[in-house]
Amino acid sequence: MSKWTNNIKLAAGWIALIVLVAYLAGVIISQRDMGIDVAPNADGRMAVTAIEPDSWGKGIIKPGDIVVNVDGADPLQSEAIRTYGVIVGADHIEIERQAPDGSSYTITFPVDHGVSAYGTLFYLVIPGLSLVLLLIFSVYVYKKEKEDRAAKLLILFFLSIGLSYFSSAASGLLNPVGRITLGISFASIPVFFIHFMEAYLRNYQERFITRTGLRAFYLFASLVGMMMVLSVIPGIPIHPYETTALLAFFVYANVVIVYKLISKFIKHRSGELRSLFKFTLTGHTVAFLPFLLFDAIPGFFGLSFAPAKLTAIFLVAIPVVYFYLFITKRLFDIDFVLNRFFYYTTISFIPALVIIGLMAVIMHQNQYTWVKWIQSFLLVYFMITLFLFAKEFMDYRLRPHFLKETHDFQGSIDRFSKRISKVMKRSDLEKLLEREVCMILPVRNVSxxxxxxxxxxxxxxxxxxxxxxxxxxxALQKLGYKPAVGDMIRLPAGTGLVTGNYGTTQHVLWIDEKVNHTSLNMDEKNWLKTIAHYSGIVYENLYLIEGLIENLETEMKSQKEAPSWVLRLIFTLSENERRRLASDLHDAALQDQLIWYRKLESLMLDYPMEDGLLEQLDQIKEGLLDVIHQIRQTCNELRPPLLKEMGIVEALEQLIQQEQIRSNYSVTLRAEPSVIELNDVQILAVYRIVQELLRNADKHARASQILIELEQRDSELYFYYKDDGRGLQLTELTDSFKHMGISGIKERVRSLDGDIAFHSEPGKGFEVQLTLPMNPHSEEGGENDDSYFAS
Structure with a gap:
């Protein structure tokens, strides 16, 4: 029932809105804007004081004319003349005009009915299109977010803007419905906006206004609206207080809005909401600044650079901004747009000034007032700025079609950047540079x-x-400065491009003159600088790698044992290779085996076969299963699955469980605490050590009982291993480090700056004690996810 009621209310609202808009449109179409302001003169007669531009009275009625009668009646009988001092809705006007010789004569002017072309555009078409656009916004918001309270307030905000703009012409014609519509909707604009912002910012746990303040705004808006209703009732002397109250309330409410937005922006200037409030502030600036700069402020000096009906179009920026904000839940990159706007307005100023100057010289400046020249300048300035914005789009879309001869510089950069990732020597980089330059530029030679x-x-x-x-x-020897990467050096012939800079060494690519004898254009220079910066990075990396290798060779020569960081690097490379091999086995060999296994199984089920053949195929199927199991087991040994996720204790428990199934020994694991925090490198090292010890216990020691202890002692990990195997002489163990896999245990421990000790005698088992400094922060970055090995 509630849904049905809501649909009825919605339909009734639409019908009321359509009827209201149709009525206001009829008023605008049928009634001519006369634009005649009158006031009593010294004799008490109604004299014309002003004629509005682009109105019916312009060029027909003159300031100083005496209005004798309107539609055959005394002017003072007209409510519009008595209350508002304007003539509206007349069919004919009789005026008394003074001749040059001082005599007076009367003239009767019939008033043309129907809206003029100017009025059609600015009173009907533009406001109507704005209203339609806002109605489309409202319907879209309602369909997408009909349950959101902020959405309903946003719709009311849209409708109040659209109705106030559309009804302004009817209000100017003193139509009662138009004045009431304008007064109520105009007063509602800031109130609905404040309420919308309050509801919208709740999503960010932010308040825009207090509840008491919101109620006060609604109360004042209601009072202003009531005054506008009373103003259309004959006999109530409220004018001009209702207009003053409406404008004062609107200005005050918008001052509060701007103050709130600025204070919120300052509060969140370093937080996540900074862009939100900068975005909203920009919307308000675009909406109100043209009106303030070109009409309101000059109005104090009796000037107007742009009519209010034109600057009012910019008010649509506010609903557009908040429609985009509410629907997309995203923001424009406002800094990107503003930076371009300031840039384009800066470079447009001089061309606009030059154009206006030339126009003044050609058209003789004395024919126009200085206000007209300022208006022309603003128009040219605005058009040039718009053109520069459009040029950026046209460059992207149209330039490749019109400038067919232009080289594919972007494709060259993409190709070059991909190829230099495989460069390992400076000579390879130089060959790549030479190839790319000769491919793009028509040059004779490079060096x-x-x-x-x-x-x-x-x-x-x-x-x-x-x-x-x-x-x-x-010429290069005579350089008086040290060039930077990307610098282009003028030479007696051709151009020098600095492609590398490391220490006291600079690499320069000399490019000979082009075969067509033309100089390098701007696009070619920018392209060369770009690939030079790419090359500079590679040059520097190659020098660093060479220095690293030299330092490594020096360290190896000066020490009998490799430094710990070298061992750590070697083990890291080894584990990376294990991971790649495990991935290749899993993704290629294992998957192929599974496919052939399923094909064989399907073949045995779908086709009848002799018992002997079926038995042989069944043996082949079991053999395939064994191979699949072995490959999966090999993958898990090469790279244990979910090692980082399980932690060292759980990983060792799973390893021990798997090894005991294949071996004849039992393992006891004691870990204190049950969860030991190690980084990824340490977890992998301890896992590999245990893996090697268990393999050694099975193949060489022939142990039956194994004890493993893990204990966290302050900032160290204590590890203890003991088995009851055959044991060995420690001297034999020392002499065999280069030949036994167990020697890697000592190197792994030393790579992590740990200590290790071995204890063993023939027939008395084998013991290992080691300690590692604990560092729970990972030292290994960017490992791939290995979870797929568990399948």
Whole structure:
């Protein structure tokens, strides 16, 4: 029942809105805007004081004319003239005009009915399109978010803007319905906006206004609306207080809104809501600034650079901004837009000024007032700014179609960036550079030069591959500065492009003159600088790798044992290779085996076979199952699944359970506490150590009982291993480090800066004690997810 009631209310609202809009449109179409302001003169007669531009009276009625009668009656009998001092809705006007010789004569002017072309555009078409647009917004918001209270308030905000704009013309014609509609809707705009912001910001746990303040705004808006209703009742002398109250309330409410937005922006200028409030502030600025700068503020000096009916169009920016904000739940990159706006308005100023200056010279400035020239300047300025915005789009969309001869610089950059990722030597990088430059530019020759800045010498040393002329090398030696990567050096012939810079060494790519004898254009220069910066990064990385290898060789020569960081690097590389091999086995060999197994199983089920053949195929199927099991087991050994997720204790429990199934020993694991926090590298190291010890116990020690203890002692991990196997001489163990897999245990422990000790005698088992410094923060970054190995 409630849904049916809501549908009836919604339909009734739509019908009322359509009827109201149709009535107001009829008023605008049928009644001409006369634009005549009158006031009593010294003799008590009604004299014309002003004629509005683009109205019926412009060019027909003159200021100073005396209104004798309107539609054959005394002007003072008209309620519009007595109360508002304007003439509206007349069929004919009789005026008394003074001739140049001082005599007076009367003229009767019939009033043309129907709206003018100017009025059709600014009073009907533009407000009507704005209202239709806001109605579309309202319907879309209602369909998408009909249960959201903020959505309903946003719809009321849209409708109040649309109705106030559309009814302004009828209100100007002193139509009672138009005045009431304008007064109520105009007063409701800021109130509905404040209420909407209060409801919307609740999603962010933010208040826009207190409940008491909101109620006060609704109360004042109701009072203003009531005053507008009373103003249309004849005999109630309330004018002009209702208009003053309406404008004062609207201005005050918007001042409060802007103040709230600015204070919220300042409060959240470093938080997540900064862009939200900057976005809303920009919307209000775009909506109100044209009216303030071009009409309201100049109005204090009796000027107007743009009529209010034109600047009112910008008010649509507010509903557009909040429609986008509410529906998409996203924001424009407002900083990106504003930066471009300021940039384009800056570079548009001089061209607009030049254009207006030339127009003044050609058209003789004395024919126009300075206000007209300011209006022309603003129009040209605005059009140039819009053109620059549009040019950015046209460059992207149209330039490739019109400038067919332009090289594919973007494709070259993409291709070059992909290829340099595989470069391992400087010579390979230089070959790649030469190939790309010769592919894009029509040049005769290129050469690679190296500049070494030697402090002991006055001039740098320049060496090359012999393809450049000696005068090029001489010119580079005379450089009085150290060029940076991407710099383009003017040379006696061609251009030098700095492609690498490391320490005292600069790499320069010399590019010969183009075969068509033209200089490098802007696009070509930008492209060369881009690939130079890519190359500079690769040059620096190659130098760093070479330095790292040299340091490693020096360390290995100066020490009998490899440093811990070298061991850690080796083990990391080893584990990465294990992971890749396990991934390849799982994704290729294992999946192929499963496919063939399912095909064989389907073949045995779908087709009748002899018992002997069926038995042989069944043996093949069991053999395939064994191979699948072995591959899966190999994958799990190469890279244990879910090792990081399980933690060291649970991982060891699973490893021990698997090993005991295949071996003849029993293992006791004691871990204190039950969860030990280690980083990924340490977990993997302890796991591999236990894996190696259990394998050794099965193959060499022939143990039956194994004890493993893990204990967390302050900032160290204590590990103890003991079995009852055959044991061995420790000297034998020491001598066999280069030949036994167990020697890797010692290297792993040393790579993590730990200590290890072995205890063993023949017939008395084997013991291992080790300690590792605990560091729960991971040292290994970017490992792939290995969870698929569990399948």
């Amino acid at each position: 690679f030069l190296k500049i070494v800045q030697d402090k002991s010498m006055d001039r740098p040393t320049v060496s090359g591959d012999g393809n450049a002329d000696p005068e090029i090398e001489a």
